[in-house]
Amino acid sequence: MSGTARYWPVPDVLAHLAGCWRVERTVEDLASGALGRFEGTTSxxxxxxxxxxxxxAGSFTWQGVTRPAERTLRFLPGAAPGTADVRFADGRPFHDLDLTSGRYVADHPCSADLYRGEFTVRDADHWRTVWRVGGPAKDLVLTTDYTRDVPQAPASPAPGA
Incomplete structure (x- = not known):
């Protein structure tokens, strides 16, 4: 590739996301240099x-301490066909999501902070979010890679079994 990013268009974000995904997230505090890591699954x-x-659900390690971590969101049908209206578990709005071009940027103001997320789809089984969080007390980058959790095909029985 000649330095040009390639994105995989998704005509219907809800149909595309349905199922289970493996999740790996890094959290970088740009002010302190501290790094954290989340590993788990998303359904x-x-x-x-x-x-x-x-x-x-999974495990989050920050400053050498690993703890269980989880979150719940609702992805509802969006205003345009194939898009989503993403909400927190309690129904508060989070952001819109339109992956028809394979890439989308969303903003979420939260008190004095601004969360700016870039969503990119690489192919049918891989997508990424990068959230940049800035505010008076926050200077973070959260990078999450999602890989579709495809069940392995059952092994074929041995001949004569």
């Missing part, structure tokens, strides 16, 4: 009435 399962329930 996008159908919600009654449409949309997907996003449930993430």
């Amino acid at each position: 996008f399962s159908p919600l009654p009435g449409g949309g997907l329930l996003h449930e993430e």
Whole structure:
């Protein structure tokens, strides 16, 4: 590739995300240089009435201490076909998501902080989010790689078994 990013267009973000994904996230505090890491899984399962329930669970390591971590979001049908309206578990708005070009940038103001997320899709089984968080007390970059968790095909029985 000649330095030009390639994105994989997604005509329907909800259909694309449905299922289970392996998750690896790095958290970098640009002010202190501290690094954290999350590893786990994300499941996008159908919600009654449409949309997907996003449930993430795993382990987060920060400054040498590993703890369980989880979050829940709701991905609802968006205003335009194939898009999503992403909300926190309690229903508060988070951001819109439109991956029809394979790339999307979303902003989420939170008190004095601004979260700016860039979503990119590499292919049918890999996508990434990079959130840049800035504010009076925050200067972070959160990079998350998602890989579709495809079940392995069952082994063929041995001949004569």
